[in-house]
Amino acid sequence: MVFGIIGGLGIFLLGMKSVSEGMQAVAGDKLRKLINAVTNNRFVACGIGTLVTAIIQSSSVTTVIVVGLVNAGLMNLTQAIGVIFGANIGTTITAWILVVKISEYGLPLLGISAMFYLFTKKDKIRYLSMALMGLGMVFFGLELMKNGFAPLKTMPEFQAWFSRFSPTTYVGVIKCILVGTVLTAIVQSSSATTVITMSLAFNGVIDYPTAAALVMGQNIGTTVTAMLASLGTSTNARRAAWAHTLFNVAGVLLLIPLFGPYIKAVQAFIHWHSGLTASTPVITDGITTYPHMMEAIAITHTFFNVFNTILFLPFVRPLANMLIRFIPEKAVPERPKLTALDIRMFDAPALGIEQSKREILTMASAAAEMMKMLKEVIVSPDEEKEKTEQIFEKEGELDVMQKEIVEFISAIIEGNIPHNVAEESRRQLRMADELESISDYIANILKLNLKLHQTQQKMTAEGLTAIIDLHDNVAEYIELINKAMKNDDSSVLPPAEIEGKGITELMKKYRNEHLARVSSGQASPLKSLIYTDMLNSYRRIKDHGLNIAEVLAGEK
Incomplete structure (x- = not known):
């Protein structure tokens, strides 16, 4: 069980890295044009942040790049905040990729794309193959983790331990959020903690409300990457990192009092869409799983980030002004280097x-x-x-x-x-x-x-x-x-x-x-x-x- 979970997570993370690097290589020129197209229009900046993150499959990489560009003086704070808001929407694409019911084809996809990667000389085909190879690893890693977490639902010790984090009360919701935050901060990948949450929910180890609360925490934990990247940077770069943190934390804090109605709303949407519920079981060869939980988690993740962006996007300039006020310029020159290279x-x-x-x-x-x-x-x-x-x-x-x-x-x-x-x-x-x-x-x-x-x-x-x-x-x-x-x-x-x-x-x-x-x-x-x-x-x-x-x- 442990080997399956660790191995699956490792393969998943390696796959995500390959997808990100492969897509960056294939779309490098387009990425440059997208980033250069960022304007002071917050809606354009948000759209570009969404597209860039959807392409490179990593909101952490996007936010770190934004911090670097702000530190280099190539992007102002208002532009950066818009891109960061968009990155939060773009990262939800990963969850939807995991929902697609083709995980059993992970190994064939990995094998075929590996052949193209090894024996093709054209760069674009090689790097596209690398991205597809990474996607195959993502699906294969997900399948390994699903199987690895399956025994947990029959372990009373684990059930007893996790019952302490049941989101039936506000305290329980906050506990689950903290678990999601800490886990994401440790592994430095919200995609990794999302796939862990999906694997647990798929096997019925945790229920949908618990999974939803963990996802909320993951949105806070992912901001740690940008905060670490901002250490030793310019004042504006640190402001951009703080904008990411404040945006996600504020969204979670606003949702905590509405957690119950929010869960019911998502469940109602799923029932309206498919006639099923998140907890509808599927029995295959005598094994009970909950595949609709994965779709519910993806919807939860998407709704949270989309609604949070819609709510805060009109306030980009006030947020920038607030950060300028509370994070003042340093009294001494910030960069001893002559170039803005980061x-x-x-x-x-x-x-x-x-x-x-x-x-x-x-x-x-x-x-x-x-x-x-x-x-x-x-x-x-x-x-x-x-x-x-x-x-x-x-x-x-x-x-x-x-x-x-x-x-x-x-x-x-x-x-x-x-x-x-x-x-x-x-x-x-x-x-x-x-x-x-x-x-x-x-x-x-x-x-x-x-x-x-x-x-x-x-x-x-x-x-x-x-x-x-x-x-x-x-x-x-x-x-x-x-x-x-x-x-x-x-x-x-x-x-x-x-x-x-x-x-x-x-x-x-x-x-x-x-x-x-x-x-x-x-x-x-x-x-x-x-x-x-x-x-x-x-x-x-x-x-x-x-x-x-x-x-x-x-x-x-």
């Missing part, structure tokens, strides 16, 4: 890669800003000391950002991720490295210019004009590359190659003119060396920009 995105690699892409675009914008400031320093070095400090500061920041991006992406690709996510990860690593190199050469040009002025020397008028012209051309080139990165434009390579050749020819022209000035004695050896190094640094900036264009075109 480890909570590891549960959703496709969304994590979207987050790192935003940070790479931030690096690109910073590099373009450095180019603008560099021109001002070259033209007026004595008047732009503040710009000089800012350029060196930004160069250091880009070094740190590149390191954080590499660490983040490296952690993401350690897991089982689809080919398209792995390919995008490789591209991003390369682009981050190229942008960091661009910032290094910008800083190098600045150092050369400072060295020139520290030795009380100045470029000739012709040399300064040439450097500024070359600078403008390279700056425009970087803007071209940045625009392509922002739009993910794979067609940027041909114009980038043409522009790049033009810059190379321009550099050769100015180098030859400089050599002519050196021959005529217009430039000292030190000035000549600095000028040549500056030309070479501009060429290297162009080269790294061209490398990014090649990455976008899929050639590197």
Whole structure:
């Protein structure tokens, strides 16, 4: 019995993980578009939360992702609350999947999908097979748990122990809620505790009111995952986690006084729908089971979350304002990191890669800003000391950002991720490295210019004009590359190659003119060396920009 229960639960949890990872891999791009479509409209946000959770089959993963996005500043509190409300509805899909009377087909589904997973090379088919394989494990695990819990109904010790939690009184209801809360908090999966509850009810070990009270507790216990995920995050992220907790706790507290009428209403609905009751037994081969209990539990779970959402959705903004009031901003800076990358995105690699892409675009914008400031320093070095400090500061920041991006992406690709996510990860690593190199050469040009002025020397008028012209051309080139990165434009390579050749020819022209000035004695050896190094640094900036264009075109 114990082995069947433990084994069934383990297979069920592994199956849910496979379903979630497989669906994320198959629907990765669609998930990104859904999350990016979240607006301040609470109804849209709620709908997106429902869809995302229905796809990835885990409200815990959805809420953790939301906490991560809020922590990264990519989602505001009002949007997050709407998505969390929707996640509570989306998670009820799991219960309905378990109600479908195909659990005996779990093993065949597992076997067939495993064959496709092992012997198919196409990514989409492999990951869809992984999701179906997980679904097979879910059904097989449910069947094992049903059989494992069956002997409990003939054990007087267990019946006597569980009678203490009979929801015939308000105290009993609260006890059952606490059991559901604690169990869900421990296993970190409301789906797992739902399947345990369904298995107990299916075998008649517990009655329907007890199962309903346990489900209410599971809705509170599932909030623990988001609360743990919010530790060490920004104030807004902690507010989002608290919104999830307050929403579920408030719904349960409101339902406790109405528990009796609520149970009768669900039973009346089942009787109206099927002409049966939740406690109607089914006898097969001399074994009595209560399959309608599973449907009743799914209905209870769904009604609770739908009605709770309908009740609280109009109050999203007041709830957000209340959380802002009672959870104030920290007095000190919250994030020592320069990027908004969040480890909570590891549960959703496709969304994590979207987050790192935003940070790479931030690096690109910073590099373009450095180019603008560099021109001002070259033209007026004595008047732009503040710009000089800012350029060196930004160069250091880009070094740190590149390191954080590499660490983040490296952690993401350690897991089982689809080919398209792995390919995008490789591209991003390369682009981050190229942008960091661009910032290094910008800083190098600045150092050369400072060295020139520290030795009380100045470029000739012709040399300064040439450097500024070359600078403008390279700056425009970087803007071209940045625009392509922002739009993910794979067609940027041909114009980038043409522009790049033009810059190379321009550099050769100015180098030859400089050599002519050196021959005529217009430039000292030190000035000549600095000028040549500056030309070479501009060429290297162009080269790294061209490398990014090649990455976008899929050639590197």
